[in-house]
Amino acid sequence: MKVAMVIPPYRYGADPSQWITVPPQGYGGIQWVVATLMDGLLEAGCEILLLGAPGSPVQDGVTVSDTVETADIHAVIEAFGPDIVHDHSNTAALPANNHRPTVSTHHLNSVPELQTNGIYLSRAQRTAAGSASAPVIRLPVNPARCQFQEVKDDYLLFLGRVSAHKGVREAAAFARAVGVPLTVAGPAWEKDYLDALLADFPHTVRYVGEVGGSARTRLIAHARAQLVLSQPWGGPFGGRWIEPGATVVSEAAASGTPVIATDNGCLPEIVPGVGTVLPTGREITPGDAKAVLASLPTAQVVRETAVDRWGHHTIARQYLAVYKRAVSGEVWT
Structure with a gap:
């Protein structure tokens, strides 16, 4: 056609x-x-x-x-x-x-x-x-555009717009609770939000700005998990935010990187099998966070599931x- x-x-x-x-x-x-x-x-x-x-x-x-x-x-x-x-x-x-x-x-x-x-x-x-x-x-997702990495480095990843509705603060709180650094990559058009994030989580968050090309695929592939803690408020157009599709989920999974997500919008439809879904608004204790991280599927299972589905x-x-x-x-x- x-x-x-x-x-x-x-x-x-x-x-x-x-x-x-x-x-x-x-x-x-x-x-x-x-x-x-x-x-x-x-x-x-x-x-x-x-x-x-x-x-x-x-x-x-x-x-x-x-x-x-x-x-x-x-x-x-x-x-x-x-x-x-x-x-x-x-x-x-x-x-x-x-x-x-x-x-x-x-x-x-x-x-x-x-x-x-x-x-x-x-x-x-x-x-x-x-x-x-x-x-x-x-x-x-095209697995040829992704880098598969079975052995992970010791960091969690947030990839996307650095905004309230994308749950970056929630990702930082999870990372601090589990005791693993969080790399944040993406555009930060709301400077006050980014400044507050870095001030409140100085020993947890590393902000690297926008990334592209091989640096981006490597960053996704080497993370222990990708955090997609989307929130139902604070969206860019006002009103309730409902996560529509979440490209980052399929990309991470095809790279062998499991996903930790909220139950907002599409996420409970697509994350089971490639990661874990947490209730929006749930307060995460260090014990909870460590149990979630330990329960994630293996890199090989995550990749195979992603390619089969998407x-x-x-x-x-x-x-x-x-x-x-x-x-x-x-x-x-």
């Missing part, structure tokens, strides 16, 4: 000529998802037009468009002539005059702008969006089946 992949164009750093690419240079959840999905689709024989990520690496079967203006995207899509348009931008970059068969993966914690032919990352996200029957397709070939097949439904004229909400 010919697939037009539309993602939201975001600037990278202070240079106005640079865009977050696919895969991303550092932080970029949607960009990682699209990169991995494209791996599976390309291996299935698809041809892809990538919109919203100028400067992405050139690869066989992919046309990377430099167009970022919504008004111009329509012409680029029409020139490509796709069988299906796959929107990852919540319609932000999708032309209003697009009449091609279209599906939309919702990556946010909100009701999508376009609910017709939506695809959700979890049942929790789908329910919050008000849908009962739209497809749920998990986030993919391998890029498996997820690509699920998307191709949904693409065919849309191309045939089927409509769902």
